[in-house]
Amino acid sequence: xxxxxxxxAVIFTSTRTEGDYGYNEMSALMxxxxxxxDGFLNIDSARNEVGITVSYWESLEAIQSWKQQTDHILAxxxxxxxxxxxxxxKICKVEREYEFNK
Amino acid sequence: xxxxxxxxAVIFTSTRTEGDYGYNEMSALMxxxxxxxDGFLNIDSARNEVGITVSYWESLEAIQSWKQQTDHILAxxxxxxxxxxxxxxKICKVEREYEFNK
Numbered sequence: 001x002x003x004x005x006x007x008x009a010v011i012f013t014s015t016r017t018e019g020d021y022g023y024n025e026m027s028a029l030m031x032x033x034x035x036x037x038d039g040f041l042n043i044d045s046a047r048n049e050v051g052i053t054v055s056y057w058e059s060l061e062a063i064q065s066w067k068q069q070t071d072h073i074l075a076x077x078x079x080x081x082x083x084x085x086x087x088x089x090k091i092c093k094v095e096r097e098y099e100f101n102k
Numbered sequence: 103x104x105x106x107x108x109x110x111a112v113i114f115t116s117t118r119t120e121g122d123y124g125y126n127e128m129s130a131l132m133x134x135x136x137x138x139x140d141g142f143l144n145i146d147s148a149r150n151e152v153g154i155t156v157s158y159w160e161s162l163e164a165i166q167s168w169k170q171q172t173d174h175i176l177a178x179x180x181x182x183x184x185x186x187x188x189x190x191x192k193i194c195k196v197e198r199e200y201e202f203n204k
Contacts (some may be wrong), residue, residue, distance in 0.1 A: 009113060009194055011156055013146050017204075044115050046148035054113055054154060080202055088201045092111055092194035099190045100182055102119075 007041060007094050010063055012053040014087035021082040030075050037066045056094070063091060109143060109196050112165055114155040116189035123184040132177050139168045158196070165193060 016023070034040055034055060039062025045053040057063045066072060079087070118125070136142055136157060141164025147155040159165045168174060181189070 009111075009192065011111060011113070011196075013156075044152050044154055046150045046152055046154045048148045048150075050146050050148055052146055052148045052154045052156060054115075054156070080204075084202065085204050086202065088199060090111065090196050090199040092196045094113075094192050094194045097190060097192040100186060100188065102182075102187050 004096055008057045008060060008063055009090075009092040009094050010055045010057065011090040011092060012051075012055070012087060013090075014051045014053075015049070015085045016047075016051065017083060017085055022078070023083045026075050026078065030072060033069065033071055034066060037069065038062055039065070060091070106198055110159045110162060110165055111192075111194040111196050112157045112159065113192040113194060114153075114157070114189060115192075116153045116155075117151070117187045118149075118153065119185060119187055124180070125185045128177050128180065132174060135171065135173055136168060139171065140164060141167070162193070 031043060031045075034043060039058035041056040041058060043053065043055040045051070055066075057066070133145060133147075136145060141160040143158035143160060145155065145157045147153070157168075159168070
């Protein structure tokens with residue numbers, strides 16, 4: 001595709017434990033912190049039986065910086081302890097895209 | 103990462119119109135048809151304000167074959183006519199992943 005500049009997606013798929021344990025509050029905080037990171041592009045989330053959050057980034061370096069952000073490291077630790085039964089993180093290169101708008 | 107074989111993800115993000123218009127039935131049918139395609143690996147879906155469906159495939163050729171599958175073409179046409187206000191499709195190469203299991 002002409003003039004398409006590849007960027008990166010982090011697909012975070014998860015199943016939650018029962019109970020909130022501060023999850024909703026921290027989730028909103030993490031989203032606002034991610035948006036302030038260098039190289040952040042966009043984020044989409046939805047949850048039913050499974051939760052899917054996809055964040056988009058300019059580079060692998062931007063993803064690495066976000067992974068190592070101090071508050072995010074704390075959230076990752078609580079996530080393992082309290083919030084998630086299971087999660088999977090995939091680092092992807094977005095190679096092309098198309099869109100429909102009514 | 104050692105021994106990691108890259109594969110592909112199709113991230114389909116959408117917002118629905120009001121009303122069902124046969125969407126739920128067709129959605130279930132499309133998922134079962136996708137699972138029968140050569141090169142299909144997995145699919146995850148969730149919908150709140152935004153819907154996210156991520157399907158995983160062995161190759162770009164497998165994604166192309168699914169895009170051109172007859173029933174899927176029909177679903178894409180109804181999708182544009184009735185189901186979606188907006189959608190975006192991203193073709194991605196999954197470069198690495200990690201997982202947590204309690």
